[in-house]
Amino acid sequence: MSEANRNETLGQGVGFERIRRITGYLVGTMDKWNDAKRAEERDRVKHGLSTHA
């Protein structure tokens, strides 16, 4: 590895991809979701596997 490469960095400004389901379809990034659906996704709670919540 050259000296230049040794100092090189990767990933500046690169976000994480977060795949979510919206009305049945998957969507690759939430950038394109409308405001209401973003709020809905934010509010979703996980469902427990036991028979009592």
Place this chain on the structure above:
Amino acid sequence: MIQSIIKRDGRVMLYDQNKIAGAILRALENTGEGNAMDAARVANAVQSDLESRLPDQVPTIEMIQDAVERQLMNHGFNATAKSYILYRANRTRAREANTALMKTIDEITNIDARVSDMKRDNANIDGNTAMGSMLQIGSAGAKSYNELYLLRPEHAKAYREGDIHIHDFDFYSLTTTCCQIDIKKLFKGGFSTGHGFLREPNSIQSYAALAAIAIQSNQNDQHGGQSIPNFDYAMADGVAKTYRKAYIRRLWEALEDVLDREDEISSIESLVRSAESASGETVRLENSPAFDQAVSSILAEIHGLTAAQTETLLTRVRKRALRKTERDTFQAMEGFVHNLNTMHSRAGAQTPFSSINYGTDTTPEGRMVIRNVLLALDAGLGHGETCIFPIHIFKVKEGVNYNEGDPNYDLFRLSCKVSAKRLFPNYTFLDAPFNLQYYVPGRPETEVATMGCRTRVMGNVYDPTREIAYSRGNLSFTSINLPRLALESKGDEKVFYEKLQEMMELVAQQLLDRFEIQANKHIYNYPFLMGQGIWLDSDKLTMKDDLREVLKHGTLSIGFIGLAETLTALYGGHHGQSEELQKKGLEILGFMRDYCDRKSQELKMNFSLLGTPAEGLAGRFIRMDQKRYGKIKGVTDREYYTNSFHIPVWYEISVYDKIRLEAPYHALCNAGHISYVELDGDTVRNVEAFESVVRCMHDFGIGYGSINHPVDRDPVCGYVGVIGDVCPRCGRREGENIPAQRIEELKKMYPEMPAFRGIE
């Protein structure tokens, strides 16, 4: 004396009484109340009226029209005055619509989609691209026209004010929603895309490529998603063809080795044909002893091979042909998935919305398709990304794939493993009573298939002999703002039901109006959908026929949103909170379903009830209702109404209870339904838990369900899984950079890590 007038745009023009008289005459003729003499008389009166009211002022158009109204009434032309007022109001609305339209186009043109909610109305269209913007501009223009010229005033009002939502309104005058494409039938004898003829495919690779083309072609003829109901059954034909070719080729090579000769290909082809006709069996993946026996005897007879020699040879040939076919099938499935994720359609603005149904074909060829499409889904795209398209739908059926010992049980298990990682497949349950009633073993067209986000088309009152999934689809759907009806009823149940009945009648009429437009189209309006016989019975039409009768195989669906908020507005709580409220919820939807069933019988058309997939709607209705009613706790206090009959997403409830409570609504919503369960990231590592949730759905009679869990990916190191603030693999935060050297080190630990090139 009036000399001039001021036009709407501010320009000053010469006053011309003849123009006023002309306008009055047209109004009088419309109602039959008067003639040119009357018109002249009223026009004179208008001038005096203006001169006396505004002695020193130049009148505006609005002032003149006010005077016309007054003088028509003064002269006793009451009907004319009324229609003149309506005409003015309509013109005003049209002018305002034009201004609004220009403002909308301005927003589409100039505002970044990240800050324009309107441009993010549909999450799979990129409102920032040239073609995406063109699509949105066209859509805005069409909506404006449709509202002003095609809707009855009462429907336009209900739509505008948010009592109802007419879905895909931009396509109101153009086409229908969706169709289940029977590709097995389509491929037989080849087909034309409208841009060239394609021969019947001859290998699994071509089958898969043409399946993608079929989806692309058909989606240009409709506004909704496209689905293949029989992906496994149809692709199996391609696998069989690939296997036959591979078998012949491997037999040829093996024989050349044994005999140490060349140029045996033509004799091998005829050998296989003779063996096929002698045994009555074709070359198949499945071991076919009679066929193998026939090949052995020919080999013994012509080439003098011993029984032991032919047995070794044929075992080897079958093994190699199988290996080749398996590899080709995987590549074909991988190509298909890649194709559907990258292929552009509708003027390049979006990827076709596609779904494929599979899981029940138990032939070795069908099983190979199912296994490999699941493996391709599992592998992801080029950098390991999760595939957004197509939606994979696994059809679950007892005796086929549900229980241990069922022929496709192994594939059901595999599907759980893949879905736990990739969110697909979703599950459709053929054993749910409302699906089982159509199921006939050995007739795959009677297996319920799902389209896009949830659309389901099975029953058929128009033609009860054709209660099948194939070649049919939804024509159009309109949704009711259920919470508003509840708010307007102020807690009075009786009033609520009256309003609901009224609203359903309004929607049914609007759906019929839209059907009237659709029914008058012809084959040539839909060169693929109708021209290639995709839609049921369209192959029986001539160019002269309209589409009225064949379209009646489709459905007209009445949807709704926000059962949870409706119940809260009426009774103070939602159906997740008590059995009593659950009963009330079922009563409301039962009432709506009854209405649809009665309407269907009355008109012999398929009206059905839909648990609407509300993407744009969830916010649109509630914003309007917040303006009207303020923020009411549990009803209008969030940014969205709860989807269809779902228990609210924010409500704490167990998987078991959520499924148990939502299942009965699946039976009522015959136009489509879906239930989601949200699991945490640990499910990825616990396939047993995942499978138990699917089994729970099956056992409670869910029709269609899917399991959500977070699937995140860091493009820099390629990690797929749950990412909180920090990537568990490379340790960077969102947007942060890390040393390239660190990536080099990680590559040694994770050899399958895709190369990151700085852009994704």
